[in-house]
Amino acid sequence: xxxTYDELYRKEWQWQExxxxxxxxxxxxGPGCHNGCGLLYYTKDNKIVKIEGDxxxxxxxxxxxxxxxxxxxxxxxxDRLKWPLKRIGERGENKWQRISWNEALDIIEANxxxxxxxxxxxxxxGMVGTGRNICWQVPLLTYAGFGSPNFGYSFLSGDxxxxxxxxxxxxxxxxxxxxxxxxxxxxxxxxxxxxxPEVILxxxxxxxxxxxxxxxxxxxxxxxxxxxxxxxxxxxxxWLAGRAEYWxxxxxxxxxxxxxGMLNVIINxxxxxxxxxxxxxxxxxxxxxRVRQYPVDKVAEITWVPKEQIEEAARFFAQAKPGAIQWGxxxxxxxxxxxxxxxxxxxxxxxxxxxxxxxxxYIRDAYDILSSYGTGYEEFLSPEMRAKRLGDEKYPLxxxxxxxxxxADSVLVALETGKPYxxxxxxxxxxxxxxxxxxxxxRLYKAIRTTDFNVVVxxxxxxxxxxxxxxxLPAGMSPERNGYKTWWHPLxxxxxxxxxxECKSDEQIVLEVGKRLAPQNxxxxxxxxxxxxxxxxxxxYKEDFQTLQQKVTDYQKYEYKKxxxxxxxxxxxxxxxxxxxxxELYSTLFAEWGLDPLPYFEEPPYSPVSTPLKSKxxxxxxxxxxxxxEFFHSEHRQLKTMRExxxxxxxxxxxxxxxxMGIQEGxxxxxxxxxxxxxxxxxxxxxxxxxxxxxxxGWWFPEMEGSEPALFGVFDSNSNNLTxxxxxxxxGYGAPYANTICKVYKATEENSLDLPSLVVTRKGxx
Amino acid sequence: xxxxxxxxxxDYEFCTGCHACEVACKKELNLVVGQWGxxxxxxxxxxxxxxxxxxxxxxxxxxLCNLCADRVKEGRKPTCVHHCQAGVIEYGTLQELSKKMNxxxxxxxxxx
Numbered sequence: 001x002x003x004t005y006d007e008l009y010r011k012e013w014q015w016q017e018x019x020x021x022x023x024x025x026x027x028x029x030g031p032g033c034h035n036g037c038g039l040l041y042y043t044k045d046n047k048i049v050k051i052e053g054d055x056x057x058x059x060x061x062x063x064x065x066x067x068x069x070x071x072x073x074x075x076x077x078x079d080r081l082k083w084p085l086k087r088i089g090e091r092g093e094n095k096w097q098r099i100s101w102n103e104a105l106d107i108i109e110a111n112x113x114x115x116x117x118x119x120x121x122x123x124x125x126g127m128v129g130t131g132r133n134i135c136w137q138v139p140l141l142t143y144a145g146f147g148s149p150n151f152g153y154s155f156l157s158g159d160x161x162x163x164x165x166x167x168x169x170x171x172x173x174x175x176x177x178x179x180x181x182x183x184x185x186x187x188x189x190x191x192x193x194x195x196x197p198e199v200i201l202x203x204x205x206x207x208x209x210x211x212x213x214x215x216x217x218x219x220x221x222x223x224x225x226x227x228x229x230x231x232x233x234x235x236x237x238x239w240l241a242g243r244a245e246y247w248x249x250x251x252x253x254x255x256x257x258x259x260x261g262m263l264n265v266i267i268n269x270x271x272x273x274x275x276x277x278x279x280x281x282x283x284x285x286x287x288x289x290r291v292r293q294y295p296v297d298k299v300a301e302i303t304w305v306p307k308e309q310i311e312e313a314a315r316f317f318a319q320a321k322p323g324a325i326q327w328g329x330x331x332x333x334x335x336x337x338x339x340x341x342x343x344x345x346x347x348x349x350x351x352x353x354x355x356x357x358x359x360x361x362y363i364r365d366a367y368d369i370l371s372s373y374g375t376g377y378e379e380f381l382s383p384e385m386r387a388k389r390l391g392d393e394k395y396p397l398x399x400x401x402x403x404x405x406x407x408a409d410s411v412l413v414a415l416e417t418g419k420p421y422x423x424x425x426x427x428x429x430x431x432x433x434x435x436x437x438x439x440x441x442x443r444l445y446k447a448i449r450t451t452d453f454n455v456v457v458x459x460x461x462x463x464x465x466x467x468x469x470x471x472x473l474p475a476g477m478s479p480e481r482n483g484y485k486t487w488w489h490p491l492x493x494x495x496x497x498x499x500x501x502e503c504k505s506d507e508q509i510v511l512e513v514g515k516r517l518a519p520q521n522x523x524x525x526x527x528x529x530x531x532x533x534x535x536x537x538x539x540x541y542k543e544d545f546q547t548l549q550q551k552v553t554d555y556q557k558y559e560y561k562k563x564x565x566x567x568x569x570x571x572x573x574x575x576x577x578x579x580x581x582x583x584e585l586y587s588t589l590f591a592e593w594g595l596d597p598l599p600y601f602e603e604p605p606y607s608p609v610s611t612p613l614k615s616k617x618x619x620x621x622x623x624x625x626x627x628x629x630e631f632f633h634s635e636h637r638q639l640k641t642m643r644e645x646x647x648x649x650x651x652x653x654x655x656x657x658x659x660x661m662g663i664q665e666g667x668x669x670x671x672x673x674x675x676x677x678x679x680x681x682x683x684x685x686x687x688x689x690x691x692x693x694x695x696x697x698g699w700w701f702p703e704m705e706g707s708e709p710a711l712f713g714v715f716d717s718n719s720n721n722l723t724x725x726x727x728x729x730x731x732g733y734g735a736p737y738a739n740t741i742c743k744v745y746k747a748t749e750e751n752s753l754d755l756p757s758l759v760v761t762r763k764g765x766x
Numbered sequence: 767x768x769x770x771x772x773x774x775x776x777d778y779e780f781c782t783g784c785h786a787c788e789v790a791c792k793k794e795l796n797l798v799v800g801q802w803g804x805x806x807x808x809x810x811x812x813x814x815x816x817x818x819x820x821x822x823x824x825x826x827x828x829x830l831c832n833l834c835a836d837r838v839k840e841g842r843k844p845t846c847v848h849h850c851q852a853g854v855i856e857y858g859t860l861q862e863l864s865k866k867m868n869x870x871x872x873x874x875x876x877x878x
Contacts, residue, residue: 002841065784237811237819237821242819645785686811
């Protein structure tokens, strides 16, 4: 029977459609991504039979990407973990025994108590992967359950995803700012206060593919339809770069220099907003002095971007009414990640593109419901225990609480050396660090096997679990868990509507383990009680999970120009939440901590400039972590639909140089440097620089044997065989994931006898 | 030509090649690996004499496309239209679509 569109897509949270129950919810993770798109689950008899985008979600307006459209394939995949497993062979043998949740809890309790007693609680590290619906749960378990201050990313060198940008901007702006695509208004582009940015400067990300940080890349396309023009800074000609007014094809890792060059143009040609700078910023004279060290000629030489392009793009951006910056991961992934972020954010700041409609606008968690990595840190740990956090002794930003995680490289060093104290247990929840995230995957492989006890919680049996876990626990996927999202706005709920075997939600797992270990810190009965406790910590949110569940999304009115209204500072004064009350172009805190208070450029540790001799042997600059539409990091490799689109790992190489080297489209090749090698298939790109190789990350092969030496082939195509740990900036942040060096040669039968997984697991490594 | 024939209008200026339409279609028609109800083709990137780049994607319906007859009968939009992340696929009568085509450069129209 024909119904109207409004009858089919209703605004209540649940209704009946024939024999199907329709539930409006939000898909966050797992399987993951950083967004929280609205979708409709059509269920029957504890089974999701169909998924559609929710047209009534202002966030994604009914649209979905290929991963959500293919979600049912993941929910029902035969390889999913179904119940707790205990290791019965050696680590790496992939031999397991099914046990009950109670037995699993007994094993955890016994091991944790023993390690706490023998080595102290700080010997236990809680770890997660990138920020998804797991940001606050494992921190809470680590602090309140294990009693340890060591929660962090699983070996993400230099914590170099989002955190460097977040830490810098917290210190100098006092808040976090994002590109305004109207996403915080329920009526979106029609909002009367909203203004379409004239120019968006897209820096170090391809938002169409990456959708990072609660930002849907296709919002940019909606703005392009409404007149927005683009400047794209990227070594790769992305589709957006192909549509841009200016594509600045920089040398990987020289972002800070390019930013300083653009600042030089904007300041010297008086293109900045003098009124804003005078009234609201601190340290402009010092900044102007600093950019004199970066004349455009010199910057062109460093970055490979022609001088005229730098000048024209800087003018084009500064004269926009207004401009906005959409920055991304690659800003973080150099040793100079923090100063690069500083230079880029300063371009927008001196143009006055701050917190006005269509610019970079400040945003906090919805209703200030804090759901960060710091959840429970101060409440449940003594100052003495907090002082033991790994990395704090070296890095003042960490010590001052700017970044609420243990420094990943310091955790690795502690595992390897026992200094400053031994690490004896890892709790790794929905993270697969030897497949991706951690640099120098073979080094991590060794380190994670040195502990007394490891637990891995995940959706599937992963290479990391096989390599190091003593216990593997099955986590529920998104429609199997109650949860919420306060990463920016709106506040969103996700509802448990089906149960898969014995899987439990991340909240349930953390709660049950916590109750065993420290019942006084975990007084809640259910996951919903725990969620309501998180809500109760907000001063402004007065509702509970059940109410939110029925609303699905809850928008607060967004206020622009908060610095004029006294809405940013804790004392209610106008200005910014910084020591000077101004937006600090010169960071007073960095100066106090002995760090350079102004943006600067530093060569990557390996580059044609810093290591000319080594670069003769390894003539290409290698970037890793190239995003694909089909996969979220190491996820989705099991799914036949995703592998139909993208069967094998790919690296980009310039078409001409490939031809000169006899490399054709699809050829398997080795990428190699002093640290290791991996093989991927060549994709010929006519627009890529002749000197750059762009490799994918996260590859493992669930179709291969899980036990060693194969270990799902996790090292065979792993671009993190070529990256290194412990090469961070002076803040502790930043790592050269996207700017090391390599050579390339065709894979032959002869040079492929010993595949990297065999070399790493059986022959002691490269 | 009958005035109530239906088709799709695609704005390839803004098609990003995200493949959502292909997966949506595979799920709707329950297609096996190797079969497609519509397929996204890529042209470029290719450098033009003026220094700009030609770089386009274009979804092309196959003979398996039935314009989501079942969905449309229920009052829904075809699934590729509903889910297109760039919002570049429209469904309507050829008359309606050709009017829109007249107003927007870089579009193509498919009839069934």
